[in-house]
Amino acid sequence: MENRDLEYFLVCCRTGSFTAAAREVHIVQSAMSSAVARLEHELGVALFDRSVTPVAVTGHGRALQAGARRILEAVQSARDEVAAVSGQVTGTVILGCTLHTGPLDLAAVLAGLRDRHPGVIVQLRQSITGSSGNLQAVADGTMDIALTAGPDGPGPARGSRGVLLSPLVREPLVFACPEDHPLGRRSRVTAADLAGEDVLRFPPGWGVRAAVEAVLGPSPAAIEVADYALMLKLIENGFGTTLLPASALAAGHPGGHPGLLAVPAGDPRLAWRLSAAISARRQPTAATSALLTALTESAADLASAAHV
Numbered sequence: 453m454e455n456r457d458l459e460y461f462l463v464c465c466r467t468g469s470f471t472a473a474a475r476e477v478h479i480v481q482s483a484m485s486s487a488v489a490r491l492e493h494e495l496g497v498a499l500f501d502r503s504v505t506p507v508a509v510t511g512h513g514r515a516l517q518a519g520a521r522r523i524l525e526a527v528q529s530a531r532d533e534v535a536a537v538s539g540q541v542t543g544t545v546i547l548g549c550t551l552h553t554g555p556l557d558l559a560a561v562l563a564g565l566r567d568r569h570p571g572v573i574v575q576l577r578q579s580i581t582g583s584s585g586n587l588q589a590v591a592d593g594t595m596d597i598a599l600t601a602g603p604d605g606p607g608p609a610r611g612s613r614g615v616l617l618s619p620l621v622r623e624p625l626v627f628a629c630p631e632d633h634p635l636g637r638r639s640r641v642t643a644a645d646l647a648g649e650d651v652l653r654f655p656p657g658w659g660v661r662a663a664v665e666a667v668l669g670p671s672p673a674a675i676e677v678a679d680y681a682l683m684l685k686l687i688e689n690g691f692g693t694t695l696l697p698a699s700a701l702a703a704g705h706p707g708g709h710p711g712l713l714a715v716p717a718g719d720p721r722l723a724w725r726l727s728a729a730i731s732a733r734r735q736p737t738a739a740t741s742a743l744l745t746a747l748t749e750s751a752a753d754l755a756s757a758a759h760v
Contacts, residue, residue, distance in 0.1 A: 468506025542571030548598030601659025
């Protein structure tokens with residue numbers, strides 16, 4: 453049983469397609485099919501149901517997933533130990549990203565990690581279900597580390613067993629509204645002020661939505677927008693109001709938004725927290741630990757600068 457075949461098998465499980473899996477690892481589709489076929493021949497079972505699209509993992513395939521991850525983790529651990537003798541950190545890390553990282557400059561973090569540990573390769577992923585999808589991916593092992601946003605503090609993530617959160621940055625939410633909105637004249641807004649507001653919300657799974665609903669409660673009829681820039685344009689045109697991190701107003705818009713006002717939220721619970729999530733069940737690789745260190749150091753530098 454070849455390690456590379458196991459790696460390819462796990463990519464097929466995640467993508468649900470031999471073609472997509474081959475594209476991701478930069479091989480031809482026939483090579484991907486051959487790798488899976490070798491495993492199936494050696495084990496004497498079918499790992500995928502090829503009669504459906506996307507291909508479905510069989511019961512035997514699901515059993516192999518856990519074992520394949522353990523084997524590859526053990527191999528990587530051995531590599532880490534050998535590399536550590538000469539003070540090197542190598543390996544590939546799959547990092548789950550969020551659409552917005554607030555004041556944390558992720559590009560600078562990755563550039564610094566490359567300079568410090570050139571043998572570490574970071575592969576970026578983004579879940580279509582936002583922070584909740586990132587947490588699930590860390591829990592099931594398809595991501596090594598992930599950025600997540602929401603109301604959770606340090607420690608175990610609520611609703612995601614086996615995931616630990618390391619806080620990075622915290623930012624109060626602001627109430628974004630058109631400049632002629634009645635609440636725009638307030639020095640701050642409270643949860644009671646927002647009770648009658650048509651607050652545009654981000655999709656389920658997004659950290660901002662979780663933070664807002666933890667205070668204002670769910671709103672099944674809320675209009676959902678999955679893009680900060682579009683959200684702000686809709687508000688400028690009187691389509692509604694919203695709550696979001698102050699840094700999101702400035703992201704990609706150095707000139708600001710002249711038609712909008714940003715009123716601080718007076719409720720301390722209305723805050724956006726960015727954290728790094730890792731598995732509580734698996735020993736992180738040296739490369740994963742190096743990335744986590746780089747993220748937490750950058751966050752610590754931001755906190756120090758804010759108190760100067």
